[in-house]
Amino acid sequence: MSNNKKHVLFIGAGRMAQALIKGINKNEFSILVGNNGNEDRLREVKETFEVETTNHWSQEIHKMDIIILAMPPESHDDILAKLSKDISGQLVITVAAGIGPTYLESRLPKGTPVSWVMPNTAAKLCKSMTLYALGQNVNQEQQGWIEALIYDIGEFEKVTEQQIHELTAVTGSAPAFIYRVAEALEKITLESGVNKDQARKLVANMIAGSAEMLKTNAAPAELADEVATPGGSTAAGLEILDTNHLDRLMIDAIEACRQKAMRQE
DSSP states (O other): OOSSOEEEEEEOOSHHHHHHHHHSOTTTEEEEEEOSSOHHHHHHHHHHHOOEEOSOGGGTGGGOSEEEEOSOGGGHHHHHHHHHHHOSSOEEEEOSTTOOHHHHHHHSOTTOOEEEEEOOGGGGGTOEEEEEEEOTTOOHHHHHHHHHHHGGGEEEEEOOHHHHHHHHIIIIIHHHHHHHHHHHHHHHHHTTTOOHHHHHHHHHHHHHHHHHHHTTTOOHHHHHHHHOOTTSHHHHHHHHHHHTTHHHHHHHHHHHHHHHHHHHO
């Protein structure tokens, strides 16, 4: 990237915006944050992250290189209509479920470079698994901006728009499924008499260690076999999960996420 900071306007100041703002390299990007009028939220963001805020973001568009739409899917049409009046070649990025490059391009002036970036909430710990897809008009330099924006919030992969539609339920929604599993395990752990902090430590580190084992590229089935001695106690537990079709339950949950996202487009 050049020595000149790129100017980034966030429209939206909620949890995902804040996670991104926290992770963005302030030496490379100058950040301005606006929203739809929640002044308390803007004040909180300004104080917490030491960034500039505005109550009139539409007046700042001409100064920007990048505009990040950090708002719910249903808010996009109104904002895109307003943006269309003032935009002139800025890179527009959305972080909303179901809002792909095709959607953005159909609602912005012809030739506008757009991208769909899908982090997850672990971005605030710089542990996100972020997916991104490019529109038709993004050049190599702008792709570099996108990767620089998300570099410090965790791992990322460039995929197609269709793949984000299909994969967001795994990278973005499935963490909630893991947290539900953790919640159940914590309840069971507490029954042994340990305190809440001990229960959280036991479960969190077990899940973290399991994730690290997965990163070795060993197949999940192989890793399960390493834990489960045939006829042993772990095998008895796995049999319950298999009998109750855990795999089908997860597939159904992922499909429900996908269907909901499609309805929001």
